[in-house]
Amino acid sequence: MVSLEMDGPYELSDKMVEKQAAPDTPGNYALGYLNEEGTFVVCYVGRSDDELQSKLLSWVGAIARYTHFEYSYADSAEEAYTKECHNYHDFGGSDNLYNSNHPYRKDKTDWTCPRCSFYGR
Numbered sequence: 819m820v821s822l823e824m825d826g827p828y829e830l831s832d833k834m835v836e837k838q839a840a841p842d843t844p845g846n847y848a849l850g851y852l853n854e855e856g857t858f859v860v861c862y863v864g865r866s867d868d869e870l871q872s873k874l875l876s877w878v879g880a881i882a883r884y885t886h887f888e889y890s891y892a893d894s895a896e897e898a899y900t901k902e903c904h905n906y907h908d909f910g911g912s913d914n915l916y917n918s919n920h921p922y923r924k925d926k927t928d929w930t931c932p933r934c935s936f937y938g939r
């Protein structure tokens with residue numbers, strides 16, 4: 819069983835995002851919903867290089883299926899990227915997730931995916 823290694827799930831609302839996720843920090847998040855057993859079902863994984871809270875706020879109300887989120891902080895944007903890649907592959911990539919593309923590296927970096935050596939944006 820793969821794990822996101824994030825906190826949550828929490829309801830995806832302005833109030834809960836502002837309460838949980840600090841602004842101005844790199845971090846990772848997952849969006850999804852609770853199934854009938856109350857288990858968080860991951861639909862989408864993402865990251866923010868420097869503004870986790872505002873990134874999450876931008877998702878509130880965006881897609882009806884995304885009712886809950888989980889999140890974690892990262893010490894750097896590169897750490898967030900690496901974790902996003904693991905989350906993306908652990909949860910089946912674009913075949914299984916709503917992520918239509920592999921995670922992109924940040925501009926002006928040479929980061930490559932630790933799992934598939936993807937390099938691009």
Ligand SMILES: [Zn+2]
Pocket residue numbers: 903907920931932933934935936
């Ligand atoms: Zn990859």
